[in-house]
Amino acid sequence: MPKGHEEETGREVLPEAPVIVLDHVSKAYDGFSDNHALEDVSFRIDKGEFVFIVGPSGSGKSTLIRLIENEIDPTSGKIYVAGKDLSKLKKRQVCKYRRSIGIVFQDYRLLPDRNVYENVAFAQEVIEAPKNKIPKEVSKMLTLVGLSQKFKSFPKEMSGGEQQRVALARALVNNPMILLADEPTGNLDPQNSWEIMNLLEEVNKRGTTVVVVTHNREIVDVMQKRVISVLNGKIIEDKKGGYDVG
Ligand code: ADP
Numbered sequence: 271m272p273k274g275h276e277e278e279t280g281r282e283v284l285p286e287a288p289v290i291v292l293d294h295v296s297k298a299y300d301g302f303s304d305n306h307a308l309e310d311v312s313f314r315i316d317k318g319e320f321v322f323i324v325g326p327s328g329s330g331k332s333t334l335i336r337l338i339e340n341e342i343d344p345t346s347g348k349i350y351v352a353g354k355d356l357s358k359l360k361k362r363q364v365c366k367y368r369r370s371i372g373i374v375f376q377d378y379r380l381l382p383d384r385n386v387y388e389n390v391a392f393a394q395e396v397i398e399a400p401k402n403k404i405p406k407e408v409s410k411m412l413t414l415v416g417l418s419q420k421f422k423s424f425p426k427e428m429s430g431g432e433q434q435r436v437a438l439a440r441a442l443v444n445n446p447m448i449l450l451a452d453e454p455t456g457n458l459d460p461q462n463s464w465e466i467m468n469l470l471e472e473v474n475k476r477g478t479t480v481v482v483v484t485h486n487r488e489i490v491d492v493m494q495k496r497v498i499s500v501l502n503g504k505i506i507e508d509k510k511g512g513y514d515v516g
Contacts, residue, residue, distance in 0.1 A: 288314040288350075289448060289479050290338055295347030297333050297503075307333045309503040311347070315481065317447075320474045322490050323483045324513055325500035331483040334500070335452045338481070339371055340364055352447060369397050372441030372449040372478070376456035378433040380425040380440075386412065387421040390440045397444055411439035415469060431462030438469055442478070449473060451482045455489070463489060487513040 297308040308330045315321055323331050336342045340356050349356045380389050390408045412418045415435035425433050455463035467489050474480040491512035499507040
């Protein structure tokens with residue numbers, strides 16, 4: 271069932287629990303406090319939200335994604351996902367946590383020597399999903415992204431749009447609570463970009479929280495979602511609307 275920002279229960283309107291919380295987060299890659307990729311960033315993203323992160327190149331968008339994904343640690347501040355303080359995760363829990371998040375990148379990152387089916391199945395094998403359930407799950411995802419006929423194709427035989435749809439199927443096959451997309455349409459033409467965005471919206475309607483970094487002004491303007499604007503490592507705007515919020 272689609273989950274909105276808030277859910278009505280009788281007369282009360284209860285806010286959804288935040289799924290992602292950044293609390294005064296700063297990141298300096300070199301460890302020096304005067305050279306921040308991100309500086310004192312705080313926000314919360316509720317369960318079921320669809321959020322765009324926009325801003326010029328070098329403003330800190332990918333750093334945000336990498337922090338939420340727990341690929342890197344903040345220099346200061348706290349990040350909580352589904353109520354868990356990411357800094358408190360033990361090594362094994364970090365692997366488990368990262369597998370619970372779906373992620374897609376601008377450059378697809380498919381395994382070139384595996385076909386479409388194997389690329390998606392790989393994500394299930396990594397989490398040690400029951401072997402007899404994998405074909406059904408993979409096939410369900412390939413149907414969702416419209417590629418069930420191409421399950422034997424290899425990445426090099428596919429267009430960019432198709433490869434990104436495979437990457438999306440792979441990101442979703444383990445039923446993640448959060449889908450992070452870092453410039454998912456950066457290498458795609460307008461038609462393929464819209465197909466990917468429509469899929470992301472569909473995934474969001476099914477209940478997954480979706481966070482998309484993008485430069486695609488047209489898409490952000492048309493979709494009218496929450497837009498977090500980043501500039502020089504700081505959030506300069508956070509509200510619903512188009513690319514040029516404010
Ligand atoms: P965006 O995604 O908005 O283009 P990034 O998050 O990639 O921005 O980068 C923000 C800042 O952090 C930039 O100044 C960039 O040069 C710097 N940066 C990003 N990754 C690294 C890294 N691995 N080492 C050092 N500096 C980095």
